[in-house]
Amino acid sequence: MxxxxxxxxxxxxxxxxxxxxxxxxxxxxxxxxxxxxxxxxxxxxxxxxxxxxxxxxxxxxxxxxxxxxxxxxxxxxxxxxxxxxxxxxxxxxxxxxxxxxxxxxxxxxxxxxxxxxxxxxxxxxxxxxxLEEKRRAELAARISSGEFTVKQWGLALMLKNGFSKLGPAGNFLEELLNKFGPRIGDGEKAEIPQAKGSFRAVRGQAFFIPLYELYLAYGGIFRLNFGPKSFLVVSDAEIARHILRDNCKAYSKGILAEILDFVMGKGLIPADGEIWRTRRRAIVPAMHQKYVAAMINLFGQASAKLCKKLSAAASSGEDVEMESLFSRLTLDVIGKAVFNYDFDSLSVDNGIVEAVYIVLREAEKRSTSLVPTWKIPLWKDISPRQKKVTEALSLINNTLDDLIATCKRMVDKEEMHFDEEYMNEQDPSILHFLLASGDDVTSKQLRDDLMTLLIAGHETSAAVLTWTFYLLSKEPRVFAKLQEEVDSVLGDRIPNIADMKNLKYTTRVINESLRLYPQPPVLIRRAIEDDQIGQYLIKRGEDIFISVWNIHRSAEHWAMRKF
Structure with a gap:
């Protein structure tokens, strides 16, 4: 009772x-x-x-x-x-x-x-x-006391990395080294703290939220087990930089590639190694200055359309769902910028927005699922959820195939000379650039690239806008200062590329919004060889969650003051 x-x-x-x-x-x-x-x-x-x-x-x-x-x-x-x-x-x-x-x-x-x-x-x-509160208070003392310090061996790490490249023979030698390694070399290594968790803790909420609570209890790096799955959780900026930049060749996308394979294939986000480098070299040149200038004007036109819709709602006293409107705005922008296609989702519902969110929700569910039921033969034909995902993917893929075919016919007819500043005035899209460049790529790879730009570029941009406007609604002083800058620089006209460098306070506001609500809040990597980060030994095959959310809230790097 x-x-x-x-x-x-x-x-x-x-x-x-x-x-x-x-x-x-x-x-x-x-x-x-x-x-x-x-x-x-x-x-x-x-x-x-x-x-x-x-x-x-x-x-x-x-x-x-x-x-x-x-x-x-x-x-x-x-x-x-x-x-x-x-x-x-x-x-x-x-x-x-x-x-x-x-x-x-x-x-x-x-x-x-x-x-x-x-x-x-x-x-x-x-x-x-x-005891959770007491654990947090005791963590620093435990680390200082040397509780997490054990003997490891520097030479062993070098030998392991060499053995990993020798195939089956190397695996056998590595097993021997693991057994007799303590007799080799010298050095102090810190044992990674082991956090206690359960699958129940992450169900029904975004994964990065419980990771923040555990970060407060266990510090910048810890190991977390959920059933048969084991992860390293990194919330330390220096360790994250080592993994993402300093020694990035030792890490792959791992689970991320597996999760997103059903929707993005080998697109830029899930791709690794040479595939990623090749596709990046092909796509980045499409975003030259001439193209960006044309796109900024396009963004302004789409935003003006949204402003009219918001003004009408304000006049009638109608409530609006800003996340939905921003999702539609960014879809229209991506449609024109990448495909030269007007989805016109601010005016009509064509189903693409909902289809995108269906596949994103499915990817999130797969990331925390203990049993990969989607790999079971015929399951997609039985499960209502998988049927819905299949239908959403079919809608998106069919739309992309139609857009690629239309653009290809246009490229085949034109007689323009291709160079690094190439841009078709009637169709200044990324798709047109890629097809005109003669890039030797399969239709599947091209569709994977475009799917990545459509889904990732649309959803993340909408999230940034939503959180930025939420923060502004809570801070009238910041909102007034931003409005003053926009009025001073732009007046009533649509911005151009020269205006960007003058919107300094606006840029700072968006950057702070990205700090508080990063997109995405967690990055995923997998160690493909043994590595050492400071005192920590990272074993080959370790799956790693890098919590951008935690790093952006670290008192070590950020003063906890208002937005």
């Missing part, structure tokens, strides 16, 4: 003061902080967190009004940084009587369970969750 109670300021002044000052005998922690959450709609407010254990009673004090707190309490408190023990109790807040209390600024609210544990949870989870 769960009992609910609101303690008013008049009836519990001493208790309030004790909790706020962490002098209460059962206080675990007391922290003042600013909450900036991903919950939709997101919110920002000042909170004080006080977590108290009195044998089944958990106090959460000093709460301010939270948007949609009643419907998303677990997600809200998780993003706020509340420890797992208090989150454990939050499902009670879904009840209307408690929700009404929390939406007012209570001094203290609590939920009590007579048996000392919440309903529907295993009792063994409770002690571990109660």
């Amino acid at each position: 769960i009992r609910k109670q609101r303690i008013s300021s008049s009836s519990s002044e001493q208790t309030q003061r004790q909790l706020a000052e962490s002098s209460h005998p059962h206080v675990i922690s007391s922290t003042k902080f600013q909450l900036s959450s991903y919950v939709v709609p997101p919110f920002t407010c000042e909170l004080q967190k006080v977590v108290v254990d009195t044998g089944g009673t958990f106090f959460i004090c000093g709460l301010h009004p939270l948007t949609r707190f009643a419907t998303e309490p677990e997600a809200a408190m998780f993003a706020a940084g509340f420890d797992s023990a208090s989150i454990l109790q939050l499902p009670r807040l879904r009840q209307p009587s408690i929700a009404a209390t929390v939406r007012r600024p209570p001094v203290c609210c609590f939920a009590h369970s007579s048996n000392g544990r919440p309903n529907g949870r295993k009792s063994k989870d409770l002690p571990e969750r109660l």
Whole structure:
């Protein structure tokens, strides 16, 4: 039986003061902080967190009004940084009587369970969750004490990398080295901390959210196991730079390529090695200055169309879903820029937007699935979800095939000389450039490249715009300063390429939005040979999640001030 109670300021002044000052005998922690959450709609407010254990009673004090707190309490408190023990109790807040209390600024609210544990949870989870705050505080001391330091061997690493290139014989020698390696060489290596997690922790929410909570507990690099899967999670900027730039040849896209193969094939995002270098050399020249200048004008025209739609909605008092509108805007822009095709999705629904989101959601589900059911023969013909994915892919692929065929007929008829500044005035698209260049590429590879530009360029751009406008809506001062710059530089006209260097504050606003809400929030790599990063040994075959989200929120690199 769960009992609910609101303690008013008049009836519990001493208790309030004790909790706020962490002098209460059962206080675990007391922290003042600013909450900036991903919950939709997101919110920002000042909170004080006080977590108290009195044998089944958990106090959460000093709460301010939270948007949609009643419907998303677990997600809200998780993003706020509340420890797992208090989150454990939050499902009670879904009840209307408690929700009404929390939406007012209570001094203290609590939920009590007579048996000392919440309903529907295993009792063994409770002690571990109660200790989460203490684990975080002890992490630095544990590392300093040398707990994670073990003897490894520098020469062994060099030999392993050499053996990996010798095939079966090298594998046999590597096994011998693993067995007898400690007798070779010298050096100190740090053992990577092992985080405890479960598949349940990532279900029903974006994967990068629980990774942030674990980052606070275990630091910049740790190992995480989910059933048969094991990952290294990197939230350290220096380690990330080593993997992505300094020694990038030692890493492949790994799981990312496997996840995206069904939709992007060997396109730029999932491609590795020579395929990636070859396709990048083919596509990047299409984005020369003459082309960019033409595209900026096109972007301005599409944006003006959206502005008219928003003005009409404002005049009528109609609510609009900005993410949907930005998705349609970016699809129209990508359509013209890449294919010279007007999807006109701001005016009509042609199904492409929904098809793109269906395949993206499927990719996300596959990334956290323990069993690859989509690989089972005939499963795509039985599963309703897989049928929907197949239909969405067919719509996108058929559209791309039609656009390629149309553009190819146009290129075959023209008599223009191709050079690095080549651009057809009637069709200044990337597709036209690629076909006119005579690039020796298969139809499948061309479609993979175009699919990547369509899906990745459209969805990520829409997300950046959505979060930027959300942040601006919360910061009137920033919004006013940005508006002043735009009015000063542009007035009422569409921007051109020369204006870009003068929109300095606007650029800073977009960059800050990308810091707070990076696209994508997690990068995926796989080690294809043994590597050493500082004191850490990375084994060949390790799958790695690089959390851009965590790096962008690191107190080591970013002051926690307002947007």
